[in-house]
Amino acid sequence: xxxxxxxxxxxxxxxxxxxxxxxxxxxxxxxxxxxxxxxxxxxxxxxxxxxxxxxxxxxxxxxxxxxxxxxxxxxxxxxxxxxxxxxxxxxxxxxxxxxxxxxxxxxxxxxxxxxxxxxxxxxxxxxxxxxxxxxxxxxxxxxxxxxxxxxxxxxxxxxxxxxxxxxxxxxxxxxxxxxxxxxxxxxxxxxxxxxxxxxxxxxxxxxxxxxxxxxxxxxxxxxxxxxxxxxxxxxxxxxxxxxxxxxxxxxxxxxxxxxxxxxxxxxxxxxxxxxxxxxxxxxxxxxxx
Amino acid sequence: xxxxxxxxxxxxxxxxxxxxxxxxxxxxxxxxxxxxxxxxxxxxxxxxxxxxxxxxxxxxxxxxxxxxxxxxxxxxxxxxxxxxxxxxxxxxxxxxxxxxxxxxxxxxxxxxxxxxxxxxxxxxxxxxxxxxxxxxxxxxxxxxxxxxxxxxxxxxxxxxxxxxxxxxxxxxxxxxxxxxxxxxxxxxxxxxxxxxxxxxxxxxxxxxxxxxxxxxxxxxxxxxxxxxxxxxxxxxxxxxxxxxxxxxxxxxxxxxxxxxxxxxxxxxxxxxxxxxxxxxxxxxxxxxxxxxxxxxxxxxxxxxxxxxxxxxxxxxxxxxxxxxxxxxxxxxxxxxxxxxxxxxxxxxxxxxxxxxxxxxxxxxxxxxxxxxxxxxxxxxxxxxxxxxxxxxxxxxxxxxxxxxxxxxxxxxxxxxxxxxxxxxxxxxxxxxxxxxxxxxxxxxxxxxxxxxxxxxxxxxxxxxxxxxxxxxxxxxxxxxxxxxxxxxxxxxxxxxxxxxxxxxxxxxxxxxxxxxxxxxxxxxxxxxxxxxxxxxxxxxxxxxxxxxxxxxxxxxxxxxxxxxxxxxxxxxxxxxxxxxxxxxxxxxxxxxxxxxxxxxxxxxxxxxxxxxxxxxxxxxxxxxxxxxxxxxxxxxxxxxxxxxxxxxx
Numbered sequence: 001x002x003x004x005x006x007x008x009x010x011x012x013x014x015x016x017x018x019x020x021x022x023x024x025x026x027x028x029x030x031x032x033x034x035x036x037x038x039x040x041x042x043x044x045x046x047x048x049x050x051x052x053x054x055x056x057x058x059x060x061x062x063x064x065x066x067x068x069x070x071x072x073x074x075x076x077x078x079x080x081x082x083x084x085x086x087x088x089x090x091x092x093x094x095x096x097x098x099x100x101x102x103x104x105x106x107x108x109x110x111x112x113x114x115x116x117x118x119x120x121x122x123x124x125x126x127x128x129x130x131x132x133x134x135x136x137x138x139x140x141x142x143x144x145x146x147x148x149x150x151x152x153x154x155x156x157x158x159x160x161x162x163x164x165x166x167x168x169x170x171x172x173x174x175x176x177x178x179x180x181x182x183x184x185x186x187x188x189x190x191x192x193x194x195x196x197x198x199x200x201x202x203x204x205x206x207x208x209x210x211x212x213x214x215x216x217x218x219x220x221x222x223x224x225x226x227x228x229x230x231x232x233x234x235x236x237x238x239x240x241x242x243x244x245x246x247x248x249x250x251x252x253x254x255x256x257x258x259x260x261x262x263x264x265x266x267x268x269x270x271x272x273x274x275x276x277x278x279x280x281x282x283x284x285x286x287x288x289x
Numbered sequence: 290x291x292x293x294x295x296x297x298x299x300x301x302x303x304x305x306x307x308x309x310x311x312x313x314x315x316x317x318x319x320x321x322x323x324x325x326x327x328x329x330x331x332x333x334x335x336x337x338x339x340x341x342x343x344x345x346x347x348x349x350x351x352x353x354x355x356x357x358x359x360x361x362x363x364x365x366x367x368x369x370x371x372x373x374x375x376x377x378x379x380x381x382x383x384x385x386x387x388x389x390x391x392x393x394x395x396x397x398x399x400x401x402x403x404x405x406x407x408x409x410x411x412x413x414x415x416x417x418x419x420x421x422x423x424x425x426x427x428x429x430x431x432x433x434x435x436x437x438x439x440x441x442x443x444x445x446x447x448x449x450x451x452x453x454x455x456x457x458x459x460x461x462x463x464x465x466x467x468x469x470x471x472x473x474x475x476x477x478x479x480x481x482x483x484x485x486x487x488x489x490x491x492x493x494x495x496x497x498x499x500x501x502x503x504x505x506x507x508x509x510x511x512x513x514x515x516x517x518x519x520x521x522x523x524x525x526x527x528x529x530x531x532x533x534x535x536x537x538x539x540x541x542x543x544x545x546x547x548x549x550x551x552x553x554x555x556x557x558x559x560x561x562x563x564x565x566x567x568x569x570x571x572x573x574x575x576x577x578x579x580x581x582x583x584x585x586x587x588x589x590x591x592x593x594x595x596x597x598x599x600x601x602x603x604x605x606x607x608x609x610x611x612x613x614x615x616x617x618x619x620x621x622x623x624x625x626x627x628x629x630x631x632x633x634x635x636x637x638x639x640x641x642x643x644x645x646x647x648x649x650x651x652x653x654x655x656x657x658x659x660x661x662x663x664x665x666x667x668x669x670x671x672x673x674x675x676x677x678x679x680x681x682x683x684x685x686x687x688x689x690x691x692x693x694x695x696x697x698x699x700x701x702x703x704x705x706x707x708x709x710x711x712x713x714x715x716x717x718x719x720x721x722x723x724x725x726x727x728x729x730x731x732x733x734x735x736x737x738x739x740x741x742x743x744x745x746x747x748x749x750x751x752x753x754x755x756x757x758x759x760x761x762x763x764x765x766x767x768x769x770x771x772x773x774x775x776x777x778x779x780x781x782x783x784x785x786x787x788x789x790x791x792x793x794x795x796x797x798x799x800x801x802x803x804x805x806x807x808x809x810x811x812x813x814x815x816x817x818x819x820x821x822x823x824x825x826x827x828x829x830x831x832x833x834x835x836x837x838x839x840x841x842x843x844x845x846x847x848x849x850x851x852x853x854x855x856x857x858x859x860x861x862x863x864x865x866x867x868x869x870x871x872x873x874x875x876x877x878x879x880x881x882x883x884x885x886x887x888x889x890x891x892x893x894x895x896x897x898x899x900x901x902x903x904x905x906x907x908x909x910x911x912x913x914x915x916x917x918x919x920x921x922x923x924x925x926x927x928x929x930x931x932x933x934x935x936x937x938x
Contacts, residue, residue, distance in 0.1 A: 127316055163315040205440040208322050208426055209448065215318045268444035 022061060029056040031252075031284035038088060039200035039225070040260060040276045046201035048220070050088065054080040054284075065099070072098045076119070087125030087219025094119030098138075110141035121160070125219035127227070130160030136171075150175040156195070162215045164229045169195020182244065189238040197232040197260050199276060200225045206270055210262050232276075234260040248288045256280040324429035325489040331752060331801065333683025333725045336692065337487055337498045339507040340684060341885035341892070346935065352507045356519065358483035358495040360510050364521040364533030365470045367462050374420070374479035377455050377472060381410065381418035388412040391563040394555050396439035396548035400502075400647060401487060402690045403434075403451070404442030409567045415588060416467060417458040417539070417570050420474075424449045427489070433690060439548060443555055450476045452485055454499065458539055458574050461531030466590065467574070468527065468534040469503070471496035488689050496535065502687055504599070504651030505537030506854070509882035512874035514863050522879065523862075526654060526852040528576075528593045536854075538651040539571045541601045541608075544619035546643075561618045568605050569614065575602040583612045595655035595852040600663050604650060627664035636707055639700035641668065644686040656851060656904035670902070672711040674891070679704060680715050682751060682888075683725025696724060728753035730809035732797035733933060734890045737814040737918035737926050739822055740787050745795075745811075747781040749887060753799030753806065758783050761810065764791020773815070787815040792916070814918040823930035828877045828938045831931055832857075834910075834924050835880070841898070844905050851904070855879055877938050884932050895928055 031054045041047035060074035074096040082088040098115035118133040136154030143149060152173040159166050173191040180186060200217055201207045203226050208214070211228035219227075240254030258278040266274070328334055343351035351357055362372075371377040382388055390410035397403045404424035411417055424441035426449045441449035455472035473485040473495050484492035485499075497507060508522040520532060527534035542564050549557040569585055576592035585606075592598050606612060607622035623629075624637040641649075641662055649662045659667045668675075678685035686692045695701060705722040708715035715723055729751040747756045758778040763770030772789030787793060793813045799806040821830060835841045835857040843849075845857040861868050862875040883893040890896075900907030910924030917926055931937075 127318075161316050163319045166315075203435070203437060205426060205437045205444065205446060205449075208428065208437055209446070211322050213319050213321050215316060215320065266446075267448055268441075268446045 023059045024061050026059045026289040027057065028287045028289070029054070029058075029284050031056075031282055033280055033282040035278060035280045037258075037276070037278035038082070038085060039220070040197065040258070040278055041199060041201050042206070042274060042276050043201070043272060046199075046225070048085065048200075048223075050082050050084045052080050052082045052088070054078060068103060069099065069101045072096075072100060074098075085219055087123065087128075087217075087221075090121055090123040090128070092119045092121045107145075108142060110139050113138045113140075121158075123219075125217070127162035127215060127218050128160050128165050130158065130165065132156065132158035146179045148177040148179075150177075156193075162227070163213045164198055164215045164227045167196035167198060167229060169193045169197075169234075184241060184243040184250070187238070187240050187242065189236075189240075191236040191238075193234040193236065195231065196229050197234055197276075198227055198229050199260075200227050202226070205268075206266065206274070209266050210264050210274070231263045232260045233263060234258065245285075250286045252282070252284040252286055254282050254284075256282070320429050322429065323427050325427060326429065328490055331726065333692070334490060335682070335684040336490060336689045337493060337501055337687060338684065339497065339501050340678065340888070341507070342887065343507065343509045343882060344886035351509055352497050353492075353494050355483045355494060357497070357510060360519055360521045361496055361533055362481065362483075364531070365461065371472065372481045374453060374455070374474040374481075377457075377474070377481070378420065381416070381455075381457055381459070382412045383408070383410060383418070383420075389566070391566050393542075393560050393563045393567065394439070394442050394550070395544075395560060395564075396434055396436065396442075396550075397546075398434045398548045399543075399546040399643065399694070400688055400691060402438065404438035404440065404449075406442045406445065407567070409570060411570050411573070415573065416460075417574060418455065419457075419539075419567070420453060420455040422450055423452050423454065425451045425489075433693070434548070436548065436550075439550055443550055443552060447476070452476060452482075452487065453479075454485070456499070456539065461529050461534065463531065465529045465531060468529045468531065469505075469537045469539055469574070470533065471499040471503070471505075471537065473499075490689065496537070500535050500537040502648040502651070503537045503540055504648075504653075505535035507535070508855075509878050511863070512871070512878045514871060515865065522882065524854045525847055525856055526595070526597075526854045528596055536597070536654075538599055538601060539574045540647065540651060541571050541605045542568050542619070543604075543621075543647065544608075545621040546647075558618075564619065565609065565614070565617065568609070568619070572602055572605050575599045581612075583614075585614050593852075594850060597653050597655040597658060599651060599653070600658075600661050601650050603663075625663050627666065631665035633665045633707075636668075636703050637665075639698065639703045640695075640707075643698070644691055644695040644700060647691075648687055654854060654904075656853070657902055659902045669711065672708060672713060675704070676708050676711075676713040676715060677888070677891075679725070680708065680713075680723050681725055681729045726752055728799040728801050728804050728806040730756075730797040730799035730806040731888075732758070732795060732809055732811035734929055735812040735814075735917050736823075736929050736933065737816050737819055738785075738787075738930075739819050740790065740815055740817040743785045743787070743813065743823075745783050745785055747797055747799060749889070750781075750797070750799040750806070752804075753801045755779070755800045756781050757798045757800070759796050760785075761794040761796045763793055764789060764815075785813060787813070790815050790817055812917065814916065816918050819918070821927075824934055826927060826931040826934060826937075828880070828931075828936075831880060831928060832876070834927065840908055841905075853904075855883070874938075881936050884936055886932075889929070889932055892932060894932070895925065898928075899925055
């Protein structure tokens with residue numbers, strides 16, 4: 001997920017120097033989210049909502065490799081506390097290394113990057129404990145002085161205590177930032193993911209037929225629900241607005257819509273759609289140091 | 290340099306993260322749909338197999354072989370006119386608009402766990418046919434019913450369709466009275482299948498997995514005829530007179546053991562009328578012992594003399610309110626009066642009704658039907674066998690699902706108490722119910738032997754892989770024993786060698802890991818003048834006994850008014866117009882068919898003449914209350930030694 005406008009990193013690309021601090025930037029995020037379908041449930045009786053508070057910190061440093069190339073290393077630590085279903089609460093920490101290449105310092109020069117990201121995840125639901133990583137390439141650039149684009153292709157894997165959360169997918173992301181000057185940035189993100197998704201629901205014929213593997217989910221102890229992994233095509237659309245609060249802070253408001261359609265073809269009639277839809281509404285305070 | 294070092298550290302950290310991400314491994318609760326239930330090595334796994342599976346000289350089980358199914362289909366469908374589901378349906382008039390045809394959908398909670406969609410029909414000529422689509426959503430967990438299976442049956446999910454069974458009640462290829470025939474069809478191609486995997490525990494040959502419960506017999510195939518072909522056995526008490534009439538029955542639909550959906554069209558109240566229709570058809574398949582004026586009996590033919598009429602008819606009538614079937618819905622019948630009189634309704638309700646009745650209800654012969662358990666006394670008369678099969682062997686209850694349910698129910702303790710009351714050790718010293726799976730030693734039956742080398746076998750011991758034999762006492766109770774030795778005493782096949790006549794008591798302890806069986810004693814009576822030598826006994830010796838006067842032949846004849854299932858006379862068995870060597874080979878196969886090499890003492894060839902559940906009572910020379918070697922059991926000893934020696938022809 002890309003939170004907030006992504007074009008702001010460009011100005012750091014070729015900076016280097018022996019007198020600068022060890023870390024180029026430290027960011028703190030404090031956010032609130034409401035998710036109307038934390039189970040990624042298909043039918044009404046399988047959909048549960050929740051809200052969460054998140055606190056995240058990241059720190060990065062860029063290392064000059066050449067005139068046009070640098071390495072950016074970023075460490076991340078995030079915690080998320082859910083209100084109704086504590087099993088979803090989690091703490092994760094990770095590292096990201098990205099090699100960036102930019103042909104020149106020209107305004108319209110595109111920055112290409114290859115990255116590797118890895119996280120360790122600890123959930124209140126121990127079935128979900130594990131790690132995940134992504135490998136990919138990206139490109140970013142400005143179209144005009146108001147419009148910036150970012151694109152990314154990634155391979156994503158997650159491994160967990162339960163095989164249900166051993167998921168693999170590939171993703172393609174396109175982000176557009178539209179600057180409205182000092183008033184902030186409006187952004188739109190579209191992401192397509194092809195691969196595994198995890199949903200929760202009853203032990204029904206449809207769910208079992210879709211499932212590659214399932215387990216009694218410990219995140220919803222009162223429901224006797226099963227989490228199951230299936231193959232799906234997932235579209236994630238985000239529209240957000242990033243409002244500057246001075247030079248070092250901003251407030252980010254976004255609406256994220258996740259729509260996942262299983263690829264499995266069921267050989268029987270199913271009442272209703274197999275599609276899963278979730279809406280996530282977030283407000284995040286970002287502070288840069 | 291500093292940059293290089295830092296880069297190295299970053300790469301190492303990234304690598305560590307990636308390696309950590311390769312963890313996973315799964316949790317114990319993970320379930321992979323599509324996988325069959327795990328079969329735990331060493332646990333009972335003889336489900337849906339006949340207690341006597343017809344062990345062949347090479348150790349194979351004939352009733353589970355493809356040849357058995359081929360012979361069966363050749364008998365009931367010699368022209369292969371029903372070798373696909375489509376042809377079978379056409380032959381039975383499905384979807385022709387004639388007769389009556391109904392479909393029911395329910396969950397088979399108790400017996401096999403399937404969601405079942407059964408389409409049945411009664412043709413104008415009175416023949417019946419049912420085909421059952423069996424749906425099982427394999428979730429890899431315990432073998433049990435799930436409402437998902439019922440859901441799959443409702444939507445007819447082809448990926449959950451595990452097998453299609455057909456049962457028809459129709460004349461044989463040469464005409465005659467109707468009898469039940471069993472088919473299995475491939476779920477994809479519709480081709481008739483020799484094998485069926487009914488419970489996810491491996492293929493079994495048709496019609497075995499059907500008739501093992503539906504009252505059928507699994508006699509051995511004939512020997513090869515002049516053309517080199519083997520045939521399905523002919524049961525002389527089959528009124529149809531047809532090979533392939535295994536005396537199997539149509540089981541009643543025990544609606545109270547079903548689960549229904551709450552989806553419109555599939556609720557119990559909506560399914561009940563069709564189920565009652567089907568139960569009335571099933572009722573039609575049972576002959577009447579006396580004329581009846583009740584309309585539901587109009588379709589039933591009169592029973593032939595000595596023909597078994599089954600007890601399922603009585604169950605159906607009781608479930609619908611008695612004669613006239615006044616009730617619209619099935620109600621679980623009360624325990625039969627004998628059980629109530631004996632004060633054993635609880636035993637009936639917790640053991641017999643849920644775990645035994647569905648199969649035993651369909652089992653018996655016209656002259657001997659103790660095994661139908663319709664009275665407490667019949668059940669009681671089988672206490673030893675119940676102990677052996679339920680407590681020790683684990684091959685009863687017959688289906689894995691019923692077995693699991695039984696051992697998780699109060700019925701397990703109720704049966705143990707009953708068995709203890711019959712003097713059988715169904716509980717351990719601490720009072721816990723004994724379950725199958727523990728080592729059980731079987732040194733073979735007590736018998737009389739000659740001096741010299743006598744091979745012994747622990748091969749019929751259960752759930753064991755190591756053995757310890759010993760001689761406990763010698764002639765006249767001498768301890769330590771003298772006059773005999775035991776070689777290879779820690780193997781399954783030791784040799785006993787006696788140089789002095791007398792009775793020797795041996796002990797066998799069977800073990801698996803740290804689990805040891807209770808010692809099982811074996812009495813060997815050494816009598817050097819024994820004639821014939823046990824190793825020299827052949828079928829001719831057995832035949833001579835069977836055909837010695839009228840003791841056996843008087844009833845066991847193809848012309849007997851008592852209609853026994855097997856004849857011990859020499860007659861034209863292969864129908865070639867003469868009595869010759871082939872007939873004798875077929876006779877041998879029939880007699881061998883009555884030997885259970887997995888549990889020798891239970892062989893019908895031994896049990897029946899010794900008066901156990903035998904209409905003819907105790908035969909002279911078969912008194913097993915006497916010690917081996919006594920004249921009063923000389924014929925039993927002869928038979929026994931022949932069997933122990935492999936029953937050579």
